[in-house]
Amino acid sequence: MTVMLRINGEERAFYGDPMTPLVDVLRETLLLTGAKAVCREGFCGACTVLIDGVPTPSCLKPAGLSGGAEITSIEGLGIEGELTALQQALEDNDVVQCGMCFPGMVMTLTPFLAAKPDPTREEVKQALVGNICRCTGYERIIDAVLSIGNKERTP
Numbered sequence: 001m002t003v004m005l006r007i008n009g010e011e012r013a014f015y016g017d018p019m020t021p022l023v024d025v026l027r028e029t030l031l032l033t034g035a036k037a038v039c040r041e042g043f044c045g046a047c048t049v050l051i052d053g054v055p056t057p058s059c060l061k062p063a064g065l066s067g068g069a070e071i072t073s074i075e076g077l078g079i080e081g082e083l084t085a086l087q088q089a090l091e092d093n094d095v096v097q098c099g100m101c102f103p104g105m106v107m108t109l110t111p112f113l114a115a116k117p118d119p120t121r122e123e124v125k126q127a128l129v130g131n132i133c134r135c136t137g138y139e140r141i142i143d144a145v146l147s148i149g150n151k152e153r154t155p
């Protein structure tokens with residue numbers, strides 16, 4: 001069966017079982033390998049993409065149920081070849097270790113920061129409740145996120 005998907009602003013075709021998890025179609029068919037399949041059970045957040053702007057675990061979403069939606073993977077964020085302010089903050093604060101969790105974190109935090117550009121520490125913590133990192137301390141990740149607002153406030 002052919003499933004047409006709108007990913008990062010482009011129409012892409014997938015030929016196969018419509019129940020194939022979206023994360024596998026992204027990674028294996030479309031070679032968009034930013035989203036990571038780690039737990040495959042909806043717990044870790046590493047596979048998060050935006051579906052119609054909402055952070056969604058792509059391991060739980062059958063590709064065949066994603067047609068007609070606007071899907072954004074981390075490859076579709078910002079300007080090609082440039083880091084977003086959030087990605088730059090994570091880089092500048094040296095918090096990315098193995099990197100498996102960070103595409104998902106960025107996809108969760110991007111719409112969160114768009115809606116709430118100057119969050120509190122507690123709000124960032126709550127926003128990340130569905131994203132697990134086993135390498136970096138969460139406090140440092142939150143520091144990095146909060147540094148974006150601090151930078152904008154610094155003349």
Ligand code: FES
Nearest residue numbers: 038040042045059
């Ligand atoms: S791989 Fe999808 S939530 Fe963990």
Ligand code: FES
Nearest residue numbers: 098101133134135
């Ligand atoms: S940097 Fe390794 S899981 Fe987060």
